Amino acid sequence: MKSELIVDVQPQEVSIALTEEGRLVSLQKESRNLAYAVGDIYLAKVKKLMPGLNAAFVNVGYEKDAFLHYLDLGPHFSSYSEFLKQLLDDPKAPMPQLQKMKLLPDIDKHGTVTEQLTAGRELLVQIVKEPISSKGPRLTTEISFTGRYMVLIPFSTKISISQKIKTSAEKLRLRHLVESIRPKNFGVIIRTSAEGKSVAELNHEMQTLRKCWEETVAKARTAPVPSLIFEEESRIVGVLRDVFSPSFESIQVNDAEAYAQIQKYVSLIAPEKKEIVNLYTKDTPIFDHFNITKQIKSSFGKTVSFKQGAYIIIEHTEALHVIDVNSGNRAKAGNDQETNALEVNLRAADEIARQLRLRDMGGIIVIDFIDMNKAEHRQALYDHMRQIMANDRARHNILPLSKFGLMQITRQRVRPALDIVTAETCPSCYGKGEVQPSLLFTDTLREKLGYLIQDLKVKDFVLYVHPFVEAYLKKGLLSLYRRWKLELGSKFKIVADQSLAYLQYRVLDSAHNEIDLKEEKDLDKSSSEKTKSKAKNRVNQTDSADNND
Numbered sequence: 001m002k003s004e005l006i007v008d009v010q011p012q013e014v015s016i017a018l019t020e021e022g023r024l025v026s027l028q029k030e031s032r033n034l035a036y037a038v039g040d041i042y043l044a045k046v047k048k049l050m051p052g053l054n055a056a057f058v059n060v061g062y063e064k065d066a067f068l069h070y071l072d073l074g075p076h077f078s079s080y081s082e083f084l085k086q087l088l089d090d091p092k093a094p095m096p097q098l099q100k101m102k103l104l105p106d107i108d109k110h111g112t113v114t115e116q117l118t119a120g121r122e123l124l125v126q127i128v129k130e131p132i133s134s135k136g137p138r139l140t141t142e143i144s145f146t147g148r149y150m151v152l153i154p155f156s157t158k159i160s161i162s163q164k165i166k167t168s169a170e171k172l173r174l175r176h177l178v179e180s181i182r183p184k185n186f187g188v189i190i191r192t193s194a195e196g197k198s199v200a201e202l203n204h205e206m207q208t209l210r211k212c213w214e215e216t217v218a219k220a221r222t223a224p225v226p227s228l229i230f231e232e233e234s235r236i237v238g239v240l241r242d243v244f245s246p247s248f249e250s251i252q253v254n255d256a257e258a259y260a261q262i263q264k265y266v267s268l269i270a271p272e273k274k275e276i277v278n279l280y281t282k283d284t285p286i287f288d289h290f291n292i293t294k295q296i297k298s299s300f301g302k303t304v305s306f307k308q309g310a311y312i313i314i315e316h317t318e319a320l321h322v323i324d325v326n327s328g329n330r331a332k333a334g335n336d337q338e339t340n341a342l343e344v345n346l347r348a349a350d351e352i353a354r355q356l357r358l359r360d361m362g363g364i365i366v367i368d369f370i371d372m373n374k375a376e377h378r379q380a381l382y383d384h385m386r387q388i389m390a391n392d393r394a395r396h397n398i399l400p401l402s403k404f405g406l407m408q409i410t411r412q413r414v415r416p417a418l419d420i421v422t423a424e425t426c427p428s429c430y431g432k433g434e435v436q437p438s439l440l441f442t443d444t445l446r447e448k449l450g451y452l453i454q455d456l457k458v459k460d461f462v463l464y465v466h467p468f469v470e471a472y473l474k475k476g477l478l479s480l481y482r483r484w485k486l487e488l489g490s491k492f493k494i495v496a497d498q499s500l501a502y503l504q505y506r507v508l509d510s511a512h513n514e515i516d517l518k519e520e521k522d523l524d525k526s527s528s529e530k531t532k533s534k535a536k537n538r539v540n541q542t543d544s545a546d547n548n549d
Helices: 077-089 168-181 199-222 236-243 256-269 271-276 294-298 328-330 336-358 375-391 438-455 469-475 479-490 517-548
Strands: 003-009 013-020 023-030 041-050 053-058 065-069 122-130 136-141 150-154 159-161 184-188 227-230 248-254 277-279 305-309 310-316 320-326 363-368 396-398 406-411 461-463 493-496 503-507
Touching: 003 236, 003 256, 013 236, 023 294, 077 122, 077 199, 122 199, 150 199, 150 493, 159 168, 168 184, 168 199, 168 406, 199 227, 248 256, 248 271, 248 503, 256 271, 256 277, 271 277, 294 305, 305 336, 310 336, 320 336, 336 375, 375 396, 375 406, 438 461, 438 469, 438 479, 438 503, 461 469, 469 479, 469 493
Parallel strands: 003 248, 065 136, 159 184, 248 277, 320 363, 461 493
Antiparallel strands: 003 013, 013 023, 041 053, 041 122, 041 227, 053 065, 122 136, 150 184, 305 310, 310 320, 363 406, 396 406, 461 503
């Protein structure tokens, strides 16, 4: 299957789209100043214990305290506590070495948080779930460091192997290799991508992850509380680490710095594939060029059409996600009702599996399929859903259809579901219902360009407008675009941007920084106020002169 990764880097946000055979299957949008990402490690302080929840609230610097449940302390908490005590109690003492420690017995999994923690205690914690809605991050003290081929877990001795590696001989080979290079008192989870790798490749990553651990504990010794002491590598590289596959045919990125990061990472893990990383330099937005914007607009609405008029309706609630399947125009098909229902349900299952990955929907998902009377058809639908969900990296569980025709799915929730509003608010009236005459929009653009070129002295820039507006401005041999360039004496460009609303526009300079033209409105407003003030002064002077007479 042909896979492509398209990375759109903007000043405030990074968007990462994964396509399979040109079809969008995964989209991640991350703020560039986002804090509390999954995998980040903090030196934090226990704020208060909650015996009723068997948990503690921990201060990691977030506006809402983070949540640490007793079960998230992990079985090796006694060894962890002893190491942390040696690390933090006396900063001048020699650095404790985990490999030289004797691991203590596991804690009781049925114990209570008050037996292990006290308010004010300092802990080394890792984010396992980002803040969602009004909740703070969820934490664990089972620290782990994730690489391409393995996950390194301090205070453990266990070696686990991905269930997706099916060959017993390969499992045995990997277990022996990792056992021979594993540092003492470190556990390892062998990932699917380790299949077929040599001992040199595995050992190189093992040493890299071990170095991350050593740097983290060294930083924790001198850091203030609370503070971030280990940050997951850039989100772009993190996504690439999890989704990279030999089937990738290209990785397109529109930012030079991100391009260098990705090329460096691909060169490390798959040197033969480094040529697939390409720097996109065209003026057309990268998501428009690769048809991502249009797919986002058609895939993230409340209603999603998929096959010959059939569609699904997706609703989100606080507790769960609800999906309703409708046959639409398919009801007019010539097949009998039962066969038609099965066909629609199977195609709906394909689209729903894609939507779960695309929106990163987690928690409980309830699907109301079209009713089917035959048991073999209900079983066929259940088997089909399990088969197409097998490629989903998030942990999930699927139940057979109930007597009411409902299918229930639970899916791992790590971060908030991606909810993109596809309806566009009018950029002229902001939803009030009255807009400026669209016929005058070109006059407005001409005034803005004049202000930009003649007053702000900006000559090299790109004006992005809606595709319909761009087509109108460039229509004809002597188009408005050509006339404006001649009148203003500038070589600016006008480019279509599918993400913009009809009467919306934006301007980027040669360094791809957005130019805010609101200053002109403020300028007009202030000059208008000055004019009014001058007129008022004249009236006052006239009145004063009349009174003197």
